[in-house]
Amino acid sequence: MMVMKRGLFHTCTVLFFGSIYILSADMPSMVVGAIDPTCESERPSPSWAGHRTLYIPTDMISDTMDAEQQSWAVALCCIYTHVEISDSVTKPELELFDGSSYKINKSDMIDAAEKAMNDICKMSMGEDDCESQKTCIDDAFDACKDPDPDARFWNGKYKVTKKGETKPKMKPCSWLVGKKEDGKMKRVNKLCSESDAEGDKLPAKFVCTGTCSDSC
Numbered sequence: 001m002m003v004m005k006r007g008l009f010h011t012c013t014v015l016f017f018g019s020i021y022i023l024s025a026d027m028p029s030m031v032v033g034a035i036d037p038t039c040e041s042e043r044p045s046p047s048w049a050g051h052r053t054l055y056i057p058t059d060m061i062s063d064t065m066d067a068e069q070q071s072w073a074v075a076l077c078c079i080y081t082h083v084e085i086s087d088s089v090t091k092p093e094l095e096l097f098d099g100s101s102y103k104i105n106k107s108d109m110i111d112a113a114e115k116a117m118n119d120i121c122k123m124s125m126g127e128d129d130c131e132s133q134k135t136c137i138d139d140a141f142d143a144c145k146d147p148d149p150d151a152r153f154w155n156g157k158y159k160v161t162k163k164g165e166t167k168p169k170m171k172p173c174s175w176l177v178g179k180k181e182d183g184k185m186k187r188v189n190k191l192c193s194e195s196d197a198e199g200d201k202l203p204a205k206f207v208c209t210g211t212c213s214d215s216c
Helices: 067-078 109-120 124-132 134-142 173-181 185-193
Strands: 013-016 020-022 029-032 052-057 081-086 093-095 101-103 152-160 166-172
Touching: 052 109, 067 081, 067 109, 067 134, 067 173, 081 109, 093 109, 109 124, 124 134, 152 173, 152 185, 166 173, 173 185
Parallel strands: 013 029, 052 081
Antiparallel strands: 020 029, 052 093, 093 101, 152 166
């Protein structure tokens, strides 16, 4: 992606599935609902511009959006592009400020979102949007990543070694990511809510900060 400059940021709200998320002071708030993901960002000028819309076919989204899909939706929201799930399109479709639209020949949501982002950043006003919202876009992709996927956290349990020693049971952040992607949110939320440490063995919320972030 091109080198970008920080500019004016407009708050946007994205509807997904669950609860209210605030990513950061410089990022869109995400309100998770039971219907289509929507975004409330509007381009400040010219007044007629409003927003673009990327329509995603319903069969490209499962019951829950994973972290990467959420990141792309929020990143597009940064550049005044709303993501909506639609049962009236069979291929992803990008509607521009002037009401014109075109199909995006991609077979999944992430590929379609990436193509839409690349296209927008090559447009006249879109280039300005991508430059001015670089920090917002970068934050959208960084917010859900753990500093070290291989870092290990204490899961609150103990194991007994062959020598009869009792030691804290550790898991890598990548394991927690897998549970999240499998939709086992009750397990993930429980582990991420733990705050007790065992000596220098820290719980997930202090190690897997991206996965355990409320915004993800």
